[in-house]
Amino acid sequence: MIAPDLVAQHQQELRRGTTSLACLALLTQQSDYGYNLLSRLADVGLATEANTLYPLLRRLDKQGLLTFEWDTSDTRPRKVYSTSSEGIELLTLLRSDWNRLTDALNHMETP
Amino acid sequence: MIAPDLVAQHQQELRRGTTSLACLALLTQQSDYGYNLLSRLADVGLATEANTLYPLLRRLDKQGLLTFEWDTSDTRPRKVYSTSSEGIELLTLLRSDWNRLTDALNHMETP
Numbered sequence: 613m614i615a616p617d618l619v620a621q622h623q624q625e626l627r628r629g630t631t632s633l634a635c636l637a638l639l640t641q642q643s644d645y646g647y648n649l650l651s652r653l654a655d656v657g658l659a660t661e662a663n664t665l666y667p668l669l670r671r672l673d674k675q676g677l678l679t680f681e682w683d684t685s686d687t688r689p690r691k692v693y694s695t696s697s698e699g700i701e702l703l704t705l706l707r708s709d710w711n712r713l714t715d716a717l718n719h720m721e722t723p
Numbered sequence: 724m725i726a727p728d729l730v731a732q733h734q735q736e737l738r739r740g741t742t743s744l745a746c747l748a749l750l751t752q753q754s755d756y757g758y759n760l761l762s763r764l765a766d767v768g769l770a771t772e773a774n775t776l777y778p779l780l781r782r783l784d785k786q787g788l789l790t791f792e793w794d795t796s797d798t799r800p801r802k803v804y805s806t807s808s809e810g811i812e813l814l815t816l817l818r819s820d821w822n823r824l825t826d827a828l829n830h831m832e833t834p
Contacts, residue, residue, distance in 0.1 A: 622813060629736035641831060716769050
């Protein structure tokens with residue numbers, strides 16, 4: 613029986629990278645607050661911790677892959693993120709990488 | 724136009740984790756030397772640097788996910804790796820994660 617923490621560690625490595633891809637895809641579909649994005653990620657089976665997502669969004673914004681506007685309609689101003697044109701460009705490239713990796717893994721027959 | 728090094732960085736994050744999965748799958752199919760595994764990874768479109776692969780194999784061995792035997796038929800003894808039963812167990816779990824992630828990404832429509 614394999615140790616659960618070893619499984620978790622490998623699953624996490626596999627997940628890293630995927631979360632960026634998912635954020636770029638979801639914020640292309642519809643602009644959103646970080647807080648809402650947490651539920652949308654969970655809805656598609658990619659539940660992510662707030663303290664993982666918020667730094668990631670700031671990093672993607674800093675890299676020019678996301679843009680944001682301030683929503684000041686509430687008591688506290690909130691950032692509304694959307695995927696930039698460069699983000700959409702990266703998304704297309706990463707999706708094609710993902711498909712290539714999926715093909716490669718599917719071609720390795722295992723018992 | 725998106726910066727090539729930014730693309731490379733995100734591609735690398737997406738690739739990390741996948742290489743472990745691929746090694747476990749390939750070494751389930753057939754035991755092998757690290758050196759041969761480099762060509763087999765390249766053959767399936769997952770070209771990996773030797774200085775990435777060798778530490779990874781040692782790590783997977785240390786985690787009990789691979790086993791090895793010494794091949795002493797050549798002038799220098801060489802390790803022949805195969806996937807352990809725990810490695811096969813992890814492989815099954817990671818494959819099912821991969822499929823779940825693929826489904827999630829496919830369900831995010833983008834322009």
